[in-house]
Amino acid sequence: MKFDVVIVGGGITGAGLARDCAxxxxxxxxxxKALPGRATTAASSHLIHGGLRYLLYDRLTTHTTAWDAGNIIRVAPDLVTRLPILWPVYKSHLHGxxxxxxxxxxxxxxxxxxxxxxxxxxxxxxxGELLPAIATGGLVGALSFDEWWVDAVGLVEKxxxxxxxxxxxxxxxxxxxxLLRGPGGKVRGVRTRREDALEEIEADIVVNAAGPWVDRVAAxxxxxxxxxxxxxxxxxYDKPLTPIGLLLEAVDGKRHIFVLPHAGGTLVGPTDLEHTGTPETLRSDEDECRYLVDSVRRYLPDFPENYSSTRVGARPILGQAVAEKLLSREYQVLNHAERDGVDGFVSIAGGKMSDFRLMAKDTVDEVCRKLGRGDDCASHRIRLDGQPVTSIPHFERPWRPLKKFLRHHPRLRExxxxxxxxxxxxxxxxRRLAGGGAVSDAAAFREHYGA
Ligand SMILES: Cc1cc2nc3c(=O)[nH]c(=O)nc-3n(C[C@H](O)[C@H](O)[C@H](O)COP(=O)(O)OP(=O)(O)OC[C@H]3O[C@@H](n4cnc5c(N)ncnc54)[C@H](O)[C@@H]3O)c2cc1C
Structure with a gap:
């Protein structure tokens, strides 16, 4: 049997692509090759977010991600929950x-x-009222914001x-x-292995959505x-240890980590370290876990040292010749016919779970252009349960030429x-000098977030 499209990878990227194509x-x-959603997607922080941190060096990626996060929460309302997050600031904070x-x-x-x-x-x-366990010595106050907690594996499955x-x-x-090749080297399908059985599957286009294995499938x-x-x-941690989310400066002062209510328990992390091996060689090491525990106990001294398990994954970030702090989380659709002279093959690389729907849309737009058929994208208008989305507010996406220009000039992007x-x-x-800018109390916080 021949398919229009074969998608390699059933994480959130491949799952979003499959829905859009269908x-x-x-x-x-x-x-x-394994179970859908159980690789990087399951190892994420489970947040549909806009990318607060990217505002420091890559504002247009925050814009794109927040734009598509809006679509995701409208199509998957049953899988997301509003999560208020508190960012305590102490006198020692570098910037105040x-x-x-x-x-x-x-x-x-x-x-x-x-x-x-x-x-x-x-x-x-x-x-102190919202979080009685927090260390208050040197505490200047806190800022709060909200993201959407998502059942990440559920999002893939739905x-x-x-x-x-x-x-x-x-x-x-x-x-x-x-990858099976036809005349002129065109990719005409895939050879698969299931247990010991090999099979050939024909397709007009093969889409590589293999997350941290995307380079291997491309090879x-x-x-x-x-x-x-x-x-x-x-x-x-399998126990609920915090009523709201927390964003805390880690012990080395170099990054921030989350403490999040998570499926009846608590998630602490993530770390962010260069991984030079393959995704199969990923392991959480003792230093990393110690770093996370020490970072939390600096602010919550009674936080338990013993956790139930660890989860590790590798962010599949597109290679860029910049320092870690300037690494863009932008995604790119790679049309290998134009890029490498290999027709019938498209890859989608980089990106986040929080813009998976847009990653799929842009990729399937490219696939439809190549096939010369396919309807317009509808993945923002139809919910995952098949019901129509009732109202879609209008927000502009970032101006594409500027985004493309800044992609090639990371210093200018910063x-x-x-x-x-x-x-x-x-x-x-x-505004502050003019006496503006309210300071809220715990009751106002609870009312604001319905917490
Ligand atoms: C620690 C951490 C925290 C994160 N937190 C967030 C967050 O809170 N919010 C957010 O938006 N993003 C977050 N991310 C990023 C996000 O998790 C990833 O961008 C996203 O999950 C990638 O999904 P994927 O489908 O591309 O990859 P994966 O989920 O890894 O899926 C790839 C799939 O491809 C399959 N595959 C690979 N090779 C083959 C092959 N040859 N044949 C068949 N199948 C194959 C694998 O089995 C796998 O299932 C986080 C990432 C990490 C590591």
Whole structure:
């Protein structure tokens, strides 16, 4: 049997692609060598977010991600829960609470796109009331914001379920081991291995959505995708240890980590370390776990040292010749016919779970262009349960030429982000000097977030 599209990988990227292809009437097959969603997607922090941190160096990625996060929460309302997160700021903070609030003010503009609420500023006593276990020595106050907690594996499964309802097929435990080539080297399908059985499957287009294995699948076609794998570990506690989310500066002062309520328990992490091996060699090491425990106990001295388990994954970040702090989380659709002279083969690399729907849309747009058929994208108009989305607010996406230009100029991309923050800081200071800027109490926090 011949398919229009064969998708390699059934994580959130492949699952989103499958639903989008099926909605557009393309005969689609998804192949996963293991179980869908159980690799990087399951190892994530389970947040549909806009990317607060990217505002420091890559504002347009925050814009894109927040824009698509809005679509995701509208199509998967049953899988997401609003999660208020508190960011306590101490006297020792390098830049001070006014700078942190400026960042949150900048984020407020993007929060609207994803149904988020504007931030609040809290005084030390409100923080103590909301979190009696927190260390209050040197505490200046806290800022709060909200993200969406998501059942990540459920999101994959529901996308695949919807794709199958529209005619797509899924084969698990089926590894793509070779790409079949036709005249002129065109990719004409895949050879798979399931247990010991090999099989050939024909397709007009093969889409490589293999997450941290995307470079390996590309290598089957003789093409190279530069990837920078960044290892991330979470500690999993099976007890609920915090009523709200926390964003804490880690012990080395170099990054922030989350403490999140998670499926009846608690998630602490993630770390962010260069991984030079393959995804199969990923392991959480003792130093990483110690780093996470020490970082939390600095603020919550009674937080238990013993966790139930760890989860580790590798962020599949597109290779870029920049320092770690400037690594963009942007995604790219790679049309290998134009890029490498290999027709019939498209890869999608980089990105986040929080913009998987847009990653799928842009990829399937490319696939439809190549096939010369396929309906318009409908994945933002139809919920995963098949019901229509009733209302879609209009927000502009970032201006594509600027995004493309900044992709090639990371220093300018950082300056672009910092220019906005600098202007925001000026406005913030003037407002504070004029007596503006409310400080909320614990009751106002609870009312704001319905917590
Ligand atoms: C620690 C950490 C925290 C994160 N937190 C967040 C977060 O809170 N929010 C967010 O938006 N993003 C987050 N991310 C990023 C996000 O998790 C990833 O961008 C996303 O899950 C990648 O999904 P994927 O489908 O591309 O890859 P994966 O989920 O890894 O799926 C790839 C699939 O391809 C299959 N595969 C590979 N090779 C083959 C082959 N040859 N044949 C068949 N199948 C194959 C694998 O079995 C796997 O199932 C986080 C990442 C990490 C590591």
């Amino acid at each position: 909605l557009r009437g393309l005969k689609t097959l998804v192949l996963d 609470i006014e700078t942190v609030e400026t960042l949150l003010e900048a984020y407020d503009g993007f929060q609207r796109m994803k149904g988020g609420l504007s931030h609040l500023r809290l005084g030390p006593s409100a923080v 996308n695949l379920e919807a794709a199958r309802r529209d005619g797509a097929e899924l084969r698990t435990g089926t590894e793509v081991v070779e 089957l076609a003789g093409v190279s995708i530069p990837l920078r794998l960044r290892k991330g570990t979470h500690l999993v 300056l672009h982000a910092l220019a906005y923050l600098g202007a925001g800081f000026g406005t913030h200071v003037l």
